Amino acid sequence: xxxxxxxxxxxxxxxxxxxxxxxxxxxxxxxxxxxxxxxxxxxxxxxxxxxxxxxxxxxxxxxxxxxxxxxxxxxxxxxxxxxxxxxxxxxxxxxxxxxxxxxxxxxxxxxxxxxxxxxxxxxxxxxxxxxxxxxxxxxxxxxxxxxxxxxxxxxxxxxxxxxxxxxxxxxxxxxxxxxxxxxxxxxxxxxxxxxxxxxxxxxxxxxxxxxxxxxxxxxxxxxxxxxxxxxxxxxxxxxxxxxxxxxxxxxxxxxxxxxxxxxxxxxxxxxxxxxxxxxxx
Amino acid sequence: xxxxxxxxxxxxxxxxxxxxxxxxxxxxxxxxxxxxxxxxxxxxxxxxxxxxxxxxxxxxxxxxxxxxxxxxxxxxxxxxxxxxxxxxxxxxxxxxxxxxxxxxxxxxxxxxxxxxxxxxxxxxxxxxxxxxxxxxxxxxxxxxxxxxxxxxxxxxxxxxxxxxxxxxxxxxxxxxxxxxxxxxxxxxxxxxxxxxxxxxxxxxxxxxxxxxxxxxxxxxxxxxxxxxxxxxxxxxxxxxxxxxxxxxxxxxxxxxxxxxxxxx
Numbered sequence: 001x002x003x004x005x006x007x008x009x010x011x012x013x014x015x016x017x018x019x020x021x022x023x024x025x026x027x028x029x030x031x032x033x034x035x036x037x038x039x040x041x042x043x044x045x046x047x048x049x050x051x052x053x054x055x056x057x058x059x060x061x062x063x064x065x066x067x068x069x070x071x072x073x074x075x076x077x078x079x080x081x082x083x084x085x086x087x088x089x090x091x092x093x094x095x096x097x098x099x100x101x102x103x104x105x106x107x108x109x110x111x112x113x114x115x116x117x118x119x120x121x122x123x124x125x126x127x128x129x130x131x132x133x134x135x136x137x138x139x140x141x142x143x144x145x146x147x148x149x150x151x152x153x154x155x156x157x158x159x160x161x162x163x164x165x166x167x168x169x170x171x172x173x174x175x176x177x178x179x180x181x182x183x184x185x186x187x188x189x190x191x192x193x194x195x196x197x198x199x200x201x202x203x204x205x206x207x208x209x210x211x212x213x214x215x216x217x218x219x220x221x222x223x224x225x226x227x228x229x230x231x232x233x234x235x236x237x238x239x240x241x242x243x244x245x246x247x248x249x250x251x252x253x254x255x256x257x258x259x260x261x262x263x264x265x266x267x268x269x270x271x272x273x274x275x276x277x278x279x280x281x
Numbered sequence: 282x283x284x285x286x287x288x289x290x291x292x293x294x295x296x297x298x299x300x301x302x303x304x305x306x307x308x309x310x311x312x313x314x315x316x317x318x319x320x321x322x323x324x325x326x327x328x329x330x331x332x333x334x335x336x337x338x339x340x341x342x343x344x345x346x347x348x349x350x351x352x353x354x355x356x357x358x359x360x361x362x363x364x365x366x367x368x369x370x371x372x373x374x375x376x377x378x379x380x381x382x383x384x385x386x387x388x389x390x391x392x393x394x395x396x397x398x399x400x401x402x403x404x405x406x407x408x409x410x411x412x413x414x415x416x417x418x419x420x421x422x423x424x425x426x427x428x429x430x431x432x433x434x435x436x437x438x439x440x441x442x443x444x445x446x447x448x449x450x451x452x453x454x455x456x457x458x459x460x461x462x463x464x465x466x467x468x469x470x471x472x473x474x475x476x477x478x479x480x481x482x483x484x485x486x487x488x489x490x491x492x493x494x495x496x497x498x499x500x501x502x503x504x505x506x507x508x509x510x511x512x513x514x515x516x517x518x519x520x521x522x523x524x525x526x527x528x529x530x531x532x533x534x535x536x537x538x539x540x541x542x543x544x545x
Contacts, residue, residue, distance in 0.1 A: 054413050080415035088413045094406035108414050110318065156414075 006065075007032045007164060007196050008053060013062035015048055015220075022048045024220040026062070030164075035190050035197040037207045040217035041253060046200045049217070050168055053198065054088055055079050067163060084112055087157030088166045091173075093149035095141040101152045102128070102137040108159045127155040131185060147178035154185065165189065167199040171206045183209045204254060208232065216250055223250055292497075292521075299419070299497050300489075303427050306420040322425035323432075330391040330426070330492075331433030335440065338386050342441045345378055346370055346448020354457050363457055367467035370449030375472060375480045379442035380434075381530055384487035387434060388522035392495040395426050396518040399499025400511035406504065418500070427492040434488025435481055442480060475544070479537045486529060491522045 006029035015023040022045045030036045038046045051057045052064060055071050064071045069082055095104050105124045109115055115123070128134045131151040136144050144152065150170065157165060170186065171179035183206050190197045190210075201207050207214060214231050216223040223246050224230075234247060235254035243251065245261060252260030310319045350366040357363045399422060402408050411418050446468055453459040459467075498518045502510040536542035 056409060056413065080417075083413055083415040086413075088410070090406045090410055092406055094410035096407055096410070097402075097405065107416070111315070111414070111416050114314070153410075 004031050009065040011063040014060045016060045034212040037199045037211035037214045044217040045220045050200045086164045087162035089154050089157050091169045093153035097141050105155045127158050131155045164196045171203045186210050302419045306424050310420050323428045326425045326429030330429045334390045339444050342444035343448040346445035350449040350452035367464045368471040371468045371471040374445035375442045375476045380438045380483040383437040383441040384526045388491045392491045392518045392522045393515045395495035396499040396514045400502035400514040403502045423496045430492035431488035434484045438484030490525045494522050
């Protein structure tokens with residue numbers, strides 16, 4: 001895999017919001033065709049990282065290359081050209097509520113291509129079929145379930161035949177069965193179409209089902225990037241003896257344990273100290 | 282105080298940028314390959330923005346014309362000039378109250394609804410989705426709403442003008458005993474091209490202000506603010522629109538009638 005050129009390359013990325021440093025020196029490479037899962041607890045900066053990779057927000061420092069283009073060097077028009085080659089599934093599906101499911105999928109094609117309406121119709125049929133949603137074509141977004149909205153959002157993301165698909169918390173707010181179905185769909189699309197996938201999630205089961213490689217974030221830093229098997233080994237280890245601090249932290253997160261370095265970090269947390277009542281405890 | 286000034290500067294700056302983008306996208310999007318679908322979007326918004334407001338505008342303007350004539354009649358009668366209610370109604374209606382009342386009604390109907398719609402689209406990630414689909418939200422959402430509101434405001438102004446005159450006509454003929462032909466004649470005599478056209482200019486400008494404020498406030502909602510942000514955007518839109526309308530009306534009236542800006 002390492003002989004290939006990475007399709008996404010993030011170097012020494014820093015993002016600050018005011019005083020707060022959300023991402024603090026991220027390095028990450030994603031290779032063509034793989035499914036990279038970016039994982040971490042709430043507030044670790046994973047959603048911010050995703051939004052920087054799709055050009056929605058600008059980094060404070062560092063370099064982001066997507067499909068061979070340096071995002072910092074692109075003006076709005078060139079960024080739009082790049083965006084036509086990537087697809088994003090939002091947490092809520094982000095369907096346009098004033099249009100039917102079919103119109104939602106057709107919109108990027110109508111806006112960006114010169115295809116004949118009949119051809120667009122056919123394309124919509126194909127995309128909706130890929131996500132098994134053809135029966136909902138003429139429904140409005142308000143009339144369909146959360147899982148169907150995500151699938152419709154996915155069909156729209158697929159409309160322009162993207163080279164990279166970004167998923168923002170694909171299983172958030174879904175029941176376990178629907179969530180597995182979405183996971184199956186992600187696997188099917190990445191293997192069937194050869195699309196590179198970048199998935200941001202905190203759902204362990206889902207991450208282990210779909211990932212080729214996993215990138216674990218904590219407090220704006222990369223703890224570890226590695227193959228899924230490496231993380232499985234970490235999770236399944238009998239006990240944490242001989243583990244480094246970082247490994248113990250990841251193990252706790254992967255296992256979903258209440259006790260461990262994450263919890264004690266929070267116990268020690270600066271919150272009470274800042275309030276000046278630390279001594280009371 | 283300092284905070285208020287900063288807010289005001291941000292608002293004026295943001296509105297100016299939005300205005301510039303809207304103008305530039307209006308010219309580019311209505312002609313050319315995608316012009317047909319862009320024009321269809323404008324038409325859809327015209328129906329939505331204007332049609333619902335028509336009955337309310339008619340009711341309010343008829344009442345104002347009716348009331349104004351009734352209130353002025355005794356005063357004018359003291360000078361034996363009761364017929365002049367026709368002139369007063371025509372001046373007030375075409376120059377001032379037609380565009381102003383239509384604007385206030387439209388701020389409540391269309392302005393509030395546009396702000397709520399766009400604000401909700403921010404919270405449901407629809408705006409971000411448009412951006413990453415490489416569809417410019419100003420071109421796709423703001424331009425049709427602004428154009429539709431401007432066009433409909435001009436149309437509503439004409440309706441409002443005529444309805445107010447009709448309200449005065451009903452009072453004048455039924456209550457004050459002015460003959461219909463005389464009332465019609467007096468109205469036409471008072472009505473100048475300048476009076477009519479400056480009213481239309483006001484109407485169009487009010488439409489621009491209402492729709493720009495509504496779009497700006499709607500798009501200024503932060504995703505994390507949720508329904509609270511949408512509610513605030515809606516209220517702020519109506520309040521700022523009405524203030525903007527009245528202040529602009531004052532400035533325009535001064536320009537047209539005190540400084541003769543419209544006279545050649």
